[in-house]
Amino acid sequence: VLDEVQHLGTRPGFETFTAALRSMMDRNRGNVFGVFTGSSQGGLTAMFQRTKAPFYLFSQSLEFKDLGAEFVHHFAQHYHRITQKHWQEAEALKLFRARGNTPAYLRALIRRCVEAGESPAKADKVVWQDMVDQVGYEEIVRSLDTLQREVLLRVLHGQPLYAEDALKAISKAVGTEVKTHQVQGALRRLESLNITGRVGRGEPIIEDDLL
Numbered sequence: 001v002l003d004e005v006q007h008l009g010t011r012p013g014f015e016t017f018t019a020a021l022r023s024m025m026d027r028n029r030g031n032v033f034g035v036f037t038g039s040s041q042g043g044l045t046a047m048f049q050r051t052k053a054p055f056y057l058f059s060q061s062l063e064f065k066d067l068g069a070e071f072v073h074h075f076a077q078h079y080h081r082i083t084q085k086h087w088q089e090a091e092a093l094k095l096f097r098a099r100g101n102t103p104a105y106l107r108a109l110i111r112r113c114v115e116a117g118e119s120p121a122k123a124d125k126v127v128w129q130d131m132v133d134q135v136g137y138e139e140i141v142r143s144l145d146t147l148q149r150e151v152l153l154r155v156l157h158g159q160p161l162y163a164e165d166a167l168k169a170i171s172k173a174v175g176t177e178v179k180t181h182q183v184q185g186a187l188r189r190l191e192s193l194n195i196t197g198r199v200g201r202g203e204p205i206i207e208d209d210l211l
Contacts, residue, residue: 006038009047032061066101066198069093075110082193092120099124105131140193146174151186155196155204161187 008014025032036059038044046136048055072093077089090100099105105127112123132138144152150173151161160166171178187204190196197203 001035001037001039005036006044006047010096018055022058025058055116056102060102067103068101071103072106075106079110079114087113088120095120095124137195140195144189145186147178147182148186148189150174151183152190152195155187155190160205161204 008018025034036044036047036055038047048057062109062180072089076087076089076092079085087110092106095109096102096106108127108131109120109123112118112127113120116123116126120128141149141152147170154161154166154170161170162180167180167183168177170183177211187196191198191204196206
């Protein structure tokens, strides 16, 4: 099992290792089986669908459904065994969904509820802020220029980037005329920071719900 495997596609220096890994798996096909997992849809797409990538068309892609009510109920049972109290499961599920169905968030939430004796709503304020602080997105966003921030906002809201009306809106927000190639440059900058990604030839997406 190779977790966060998309990291191998972030630098040219990893290409030799990645090519050797594929060669080894090709030679041992039927005896060695690989499971590649990752948190970046754009990164995984680059690893397995980019024509020149060592793992081009090497694997079959599986998309797993988000964890939901059953996962939260499982944690609620643990909470009851530890505290002999009932967890506010409906509230926790609502928060879990609002925070992008992130398992690490739910683990941190219930830990806070147990250790501090807080409700999910109260614990959420501390847990979510801690997670945001660890990633450091506030500092990253402050490092962006005006155009990059505007492009990021449009990706966040699912708005078009290249249509004539979109370019006019971006130009108005930035305060100067913006061309298509400038938007593309801003998007490349966001992708280099792993803020946005792209699945195939589709529209850009936000890579991390923490943003």
